Amino acid sequence: MKKQPFFSPCDLSNYKTEFTHLLEENKRKIAALAQQENPTFENLIHPLDELSNELHLKWSTLSHMHNVVDTDEVRNVYNEALPLLSDYQTDMGHNMPLFKAFQQIANHSSFASLSAEKQKVVANGLRDFRLSGIELNEEDKAQFRELEKKLSELSCKFGENVMDATYAWEKEISNITALKGLPEHVINYAAKKASEKEKIGWILTLEMPCYLAVMSYSENRELRQEMYAAFMMRASELGDKTFDNSGIMQKILSIRHQLASLLGYHNYAELSLATKMLDKPEKVLNFLNELLSLARPFAQQEFHTLQQFALEHDHIEKIEAWDVPYYSEKLQKQLFNFTSEELRVYFPEPIVLTGLFNLVSELYNIHIEPMQNMLSWHPDVKCFVIRDNHHHEIGYFYLDLYARQQKHGGAWMDDFCSRYRTLSDELQLPIAFLTCNFTAPENNQPALLTHDDVITLFHEFGHGLHHLLTKMEILDISGISGVEWDAVELPSQFMENFCWEKSVLDQISSHYQTREPLPDTLYTQLIASKNFQTAMQIVRQLEFALFDFHIHLDFEPGAKDDFIQKTLNEVRKKVSVVPITETNRFQHGFSHIFAGGYAAGYYSYKWAEVLSSDVYALFQENEVISSEVGHHFLNSILSRGGSDTAMNLFKTFRGREPQVEALLKAGGLLES
Ligand SMILES: [Zn+2]
Structure with missing residues (x-):
């Protein structure tokens, strides 16, 4: 055995x-x-x-x-x-x-x-x-392999150029008044940068934490403008020519088109969709354009509010691109007077975990218990068993929550093994690794999580449940295996919704000293902050998604050098509600699609949100923590792995195809 x-x-x-x-x-x-x-x-x-x-x-x-x-x-x-x-x-x-x-x-x-x-x-x-x-025949096969090799070299070079261009730029500051408004940790960072280079004063860089802090907090408008310009010219023909990605991007599109042609597709967009839930270009475009027409009026309204605020606050007649994050931050602070750090005291890790386990136990009729004496890779790691209501074991997971040295950053779910019936008819149970990078506990206190941490934990736990609660027994369709790429975030994003639910927050929050749950005043502000500038964020993502999809759909061999810029300009004209400068070369640093795996797939971010919002809406139409709807979700989607198309599974659950409105309802833009 x-x-x-x-x-x-x-x-x-x-x-x-x-x-x-x-x-x-x-x-x-x-x-x-x-x-x-x-x-x-x-x-x-x-x-x-x-x-x-x-x-x-x-x-x-x-x-x-x-x-x-x-x-x-x-x-x-x-x-x-x-x-x-x-x-x-x-x-x-x-x-x-x-x-x-x-x-x-x-x-x-x-x-x-x-x-x-x-x-x-x-x-x-x-x-x-x-x-x-x-x-392919032998000749085409050789060409195919050659193209794939070139593509991976070019993608790699693209990423390197972005990185090198980012590090090549810096700005020396000699007078601290120029840094007014910046958080202390950023000023310290800039001072450290200067002393590393044996300079007096401060050095600002285009590294993300520094750049974002300047854009959001610097009261120095010229500084914001200068850094915005530098950031948006990275790796383009307008910046240092050694790092110019223009030719590389054009070549990448050309190679992708050739690969698609060899495999019998009209364009790379079609090839990308061969493994996705939205399997035809028109479906993707219809989805993106429908969401655009619904969200854009709200985004215009939100931008108008921001413009008014800047006018009243600082007599800014016309907001520029480098003012948007700055005034958004100020407006947000005026509307919701709390910081994410303040919420930590209400989310001690043991309470959050217990609340999370109770929630999923109620939804899916399962029991989660710690396991003792399990081998692992670090003393902080905990192992748990999941049992069904007959007390049969159905899966296990390892929880590794805290940041430490020699551990990679971020949060993710990985499978150690899948539920699978072996040749000798034994059932192997699934095991998941759930990894986060939260701040470790100190001074005999429990680890205290921010609300964002809580969302991250719920998200990864959702991936985990998809893997662990599967009833499939064939390896290739068990758990997350065989699930279409643009549907795989459904179970994880679905779980995030609970983090905004009053009844759930009551279960997962308790002040680590006074034990009081999250106060109503903070709760109200938290919810309001969730929906702050939702439509502007949607529209921004749509700009990226439409640009990504169109360059891969519309590219033709021999396309002119300005094809990419022209496509982006057209998309922006139709989509964007915020000002963009002529010299904005965002595309030259768009690593997701030129150096990562999102080519003709960037839309998936929003699509998975539509799916998860629409699924969650059925819970809301009932009593939210409904074991009846939970059971239905488990049987129609969560336990089914890749055994059927994601669309069929979705329709089994919802009785219809996904509706884009669900996303706007979830964002508080439409009445639910
Ligand atoms: Zn995820």
Whole structure:
């Protein structure tokens, strides 16, 4: 009988040897499986899953350690093993006998009698083979590989240019009055920068915390203007030419277009949507334009309010781009008189966790209990078991909440293993790693969280539940596997909504000394601050999303050098409600789409919010913490993994397709 795996630190000295051996063994076994005369789901795909599962267990241990205990030793082993894994995966994508075996299964008369889930697994597999270029002739295949290589070099160069241009700029300040309004920690930062360079005074930089602080707090309008201009010219033809991304961006678009053409798509946007819930360009454009027409009038109103405020406050007749964050900050402070730090005392971590566990227990009829004596990677890590109402174990998670040295920043959910029925008919239960970087507890006090921290925790917990409460037993569609890319944030963003609910806040807040829950006055202000400039934020995201989508949809070979700028100008004319300068070259630093994975996919941020708001609205239409709706959500979406399309799952839950209005209702713009 196979034992349930749990985390155990890997033996670093032997890792590379063992990992290499495992990959070789897998390749040998896969070659044998693919040679079978009559491949079926049971004799091919199920054994393949078994091999993938073993490999994942081995790899996820190391990659998790790399994330949370990144010592030199771990990093060296990780850097040695990573290329081995990516070569292995590339080989799999180009494994012709395996592809043919998948095709045989799909074309066999018995295919129709396979369960819908199994059919989906086969279809996903075939799609991924095709997207890796397996059907191309040898010549095209070579070109495909060459283009992919060039693309990754260019993306890398794009990111480097942005970084180098950011660090290349600095401004020396000799008179402290020029820094009026800046928070003390930023002034200290600027003084430290100066002393590092053996200069007297202060040095401001374009690094995010410094730049954002100047834009939001500096009372020196000329300084804001100067830094805004410098920031928005980074890596463009208007800045230092050594870091100019113009040519790189054009080449990236061209290569993406060629890759799409080789695979038989009209443009890169179509290729990007091959793995997404919104599977046609018109669907994406309809969504973005519908949201725009709903949100823009509100955004104009919000901007008008801001302009009025600046006029009354400082006699500013016309707000410029570098005034927007500054007056927004001032207006916000006037409207809601609290800081995020003030809220910390109401959110001691143990209370928040207990409240969160109670909430999901009520929604999904589960029980969460701590586990003792579990091996982990740090004494602060806690391990929990989830049980159903018959007290059967259904999953486990490790919670690693505090920032510390050698731990990567940010917050995320990672899977250690998935729910999966093995070849020997044993059920492996899912395990998640939930990682955050909150301020660690001090002086025998509990850790105190900001409201943003609470939201982060709920968000990652939502990903965790998607992985842990799955009822699927086939690896490729279990938990978050096989879920379309633009729908994967639904369960996480859904959980965030509860952090604004009075009944939930009463459960998760308690002053760490006086034990009183969050006072009503603070609650009212917190809610009001949530909806501050919502429409302006939506419209800003729409500008980025429409720009991203149009350059990938409309690009044609031989496009002129000004194609990108022209597209952006057109989008801005239609979308933006705030002033933008002629020299704004935002696109030259848009790493999400030129150096990251969001190309023709930036819309996903907003789309996932529509999905999660619309799902949450059904809870609100009932008593919010409704076990009945919770049960329905669990059965129609949360437990279903990638077993069906996200659209079908959504329709099962809501009885209709998603409605864009839900997002505006959630933002307080429309009556719910
Ligand atoms: Zn997320």
